[in-house]
Amino acid sequence: MINAPLKALLDHPDVSLTPQSSNWLAVTDAATREPLAWVKTHDATAVNAAIARSVGAQRRWQQQTATARADLLMGWYQRIQQQQEPLAQLLTAEQGKPLAEARGEIGYAASFIRWFAEQARRTDGAILPSPLPQQRLLVLKQPVGVCAAITPWNFPAAMITRKVAPALAAGCSMLVKPAEQTPLTTFALATLAAEAGLPADLLLILCGDAVNVGQALCASDSVRKLSFTGSTEVGRLLMAQCAPTVKKLSLELGGNAPVLVFDDADLEQAVQGIMLSKFRNSGQTCVCANRIYVQSGIYQALSERLAQAIGELQVGDGRQPGVTQGPLIDDTAVAKVQSHIDDACSKGATLRLGGGRDARGGSFFQPTLLTHVTQQMRVAREETFGPLAALFRFESEAEAIAMANDTEFGLAAYLFTQNASRQWRVSEALEYGMVGVNTGQISNEIAPFGGIKHSGLGREGSQAGIDEYLESKYLCMDISSPGA
Numbered sequence: 322m323i324n325a326p327l328k329a330l331l332d333h334p335d336v337s338l339t340p341q342s343s344n345w346l347a348v349t350d351a352a353t354r355e356p357l358a359w360v361k362t363h364d365a366t367a368v369n370a371a372i373a374r375s376v377g378a379q380r381r382w383q384q385q386t387a388t389a390r391a392d393l394l395m396g397w398y399q400r401i402q403q404q405q406e407p408l409a410q411l412l413t414a415e416q417g418k419p420l421a422e423a424r425g426e427i428g429y430a431a432s433f434i435r436w437f438a439e440q441a442r443r444t445d446g447a448i449l450p451s452p453l454p455q456q457r458l459l460v461l462k463q464p465v466g467v468c469a470a471i472t473p474w475n476f477p478a479a480m481i482t483r484k485v486a487p488a489l490a491a492g493c494s495m496l497v498k499p500a501e502q503t504p505l506t507t508f509a510l511a512t513l514a515a516e517a518g519l520p521a522d523l524l525l526i527l528c529g530d531a532v533n534v535g536q537a538l539c540a541s542d543s544v545r546k547l548s549f550t551g552s553t554e555v556g557r558l559l560m561a562q563c564a565p566t567v568k569k570l571s572l573e574l575g576g577n578a579p580v581l582v583f584d585d586a587d588l589e590q591a592v593q594g595i596m597l598s599k600f601r602n603s604g605q606t607c608v609c610a611n612r613i614y615v616q617s618g619i620y621q622a623l624s625e626r627l628a629q630a631i632g633e634l635q636v637g638d639g640r641q642p643g644v645t646q647g648p649l650i651d652d653t654a655v656a657k658v659q660s661h662i663d664d665a666c667s668k669g670a671t672l673r674l675g676g677g678r679d680a681r682g683g684s685f686f687q688p689t690l691l692t693h694v695t696q697q698m699r700v701a702r703e704e705t706f707g708p709l710a711a712l713f714r715f716e717s718e719a720e721a722i723a724m725a726n727d728t729e730f731g732l733a734a735y736l737f738t739q740n741a742s743r744q745w746r747v748s749e750a751l752e753y754g755m756v757g758v759n760t761g762q763i764s765n766e767i768a769p770f771g772g773i774k775h776s777g778l779g780r781e782g783s784q785a786g787i788d789e790y791l792e793s794k795y796l797c798m799d800i801s802s803p804g805a
């Protein structure tokens with residue numbers, strides 16, 4: 322239910338708490354599947370009208386000083402922090418994750434705003450040593466201009482601010498198409514940005530048919546950048562759609578994260594790291610452990626301890642105390658996890674724990690452990706995006722690295738070993754954008770988040786994050802006096 326604090330966050334002409342006509346989209350509760358609200362949808366004409374408004378807003382916004390932009394972002398940050406609880410309740414309602422995780426995501430989302438408020442005043446250019454005495458060479462940093470973002474449902478707050486904050490800090494405007502399953506958090510964040518003084522039309526939300534909205538954004542020459550977070554399949558499509566207008570692109574795509582646990586790992590540290598990486602958001606994160614490779618000497622002890630830890634997970638409505646595993650986003654997600662389990666078992670894997678839809682029905686799924694998994698199974702090649710821990714066995718370091726790298730994805734990888742030399746050797750050999758050593762928690766606003774190969778282009782957060790929204794302009798100035 323949308324209570325009074327949540328209703329105040331959704332005070333937007335494109336959000337209705339009462340049923341609306343056909344060109345409005347119903348947003349449902351992830352656990353109960355009851356309608357929460359309705360959001361207005363945009364066709365191509367409406368998208369193009371929004372782009373035109375964004376152009377004007379951006380031109381005015383880039384005239385603001387970096388200090389003014391930073392101050393406004395800090396005001397937005399503080400309001401989000403003050404509203405963490407209602408925002409978390411709204412996020413859990415539409416996405417399903419347990420409230421404790423939702424509170425954490427709100428804090429994580431806010432951290433990007435604070436980070437880029439700080440970065441706004443550090444977009445330094447350069448003065449270069451000229452090769453000619455009469456010339457002076459300078460580099461200016463200028464905003465890219467009108468930007469668009471298309472975001473996934475699994476982190477309805479953080480995937481918005483990880484794009485909008487650097488864009489606004491750099492002097493850009495942003496048009497956001499949130500996932501159809503979880504747009505309400507985006508509207509709530511926009512409400513707080515407006516309360517902080519964000520000028521009208523600088524942050525516009527475009528709900529509607531993803532294909533049509535996406536095509537209109539990609540086709541517009543006024544939109545100079547697209548930042549997409551989602552599946553690799555859609556990322557490839559958007560990349561192609563942006564080619565005719567040569568847009569700047571940031572792509573945060575799919576993953577297939579390996580975890581390597583060596584005989585010399587600290588067993589408890591490895592189990593805790595696997596649990597954190599695998600079961601956060603019920604396994605619905607791009608950096609979740611998808612394949613767990615365990616060296617023979619520790620395999621039995623780890624599989625026993627992991628089974629015990631998985632058995633302690635609590636499935637249910639994320640609003641209920643003690644629940645650690647909320648529902649999957651929809652029945653399609655349930656079917657994909659089930660298909661990976663069935664495929665693996667048909668090819669010789671052992672079902673150690675769980676294995677199917679939870680007795681609660683809906684899209685609740687039992688946290689599952691498979692052992693004796695091999696590279697020939699679908700779970701080794703595809704991103705499961707659900708609460709399935711798949712254990713593989715290996716003998717040597719070289720074999721583990723080869724299996725870990727045997728994928729077109731390259732987002733995150735993890736390894737557990739107390740041997741410092743091995744930490745360096747394996748980290749350098751893993752073909753991924755991010756590597757966790759003795760930890761399953763690698764995400765923050767300060768580090769460069771992103772992947773290589775089919776997991777994407779560019780980085781979010783960190784010093785690099787704002788560069789995705791800036792252009793470098795080179796000035797070459799002849800300072801010789803006339804007639805000299």
Ligand SMILES: NC(=O)c1ccc[n+]([C@@H]2O[C@H](COP(=O)([O-])OP(=O)(O)OC[C@H]3O[C@@H](n4cnc5c(N)ncnc54)[C@H](O)[C@@H]3O)[C@@H](O)[C@H]2O)c1
Pocket residue numbers: 471472473474475476498499500501531532534535536550551552553555556558559572573574575576606607704706732776777
């Ligand atoms: N790398 C990361 O940081 C990161 C973060 C979250 C999710 N993901 C990936 O996203 C996937 C799961 O999220 P998802 O199911 O929302 O992904 P998805 O690709 O199906 O959808 C993502 C967004 O794209 C939109 N979309 C879908 N088809 C489109 C089209 N033809 N044109 C324009 N927009 C379109 C959706 O409406 C949604 O807003 C997983 O693969 C996961 O790994 C990656």
Ligand SMILES: O=C[C@H](O)CS(=O)(=O)O
Pocket residue numbers: 475476479605606607608764770
């Ligand atoms: O799912 C993708 C998110 O980027 C995960 S994280 O919260 O940034 O680790």
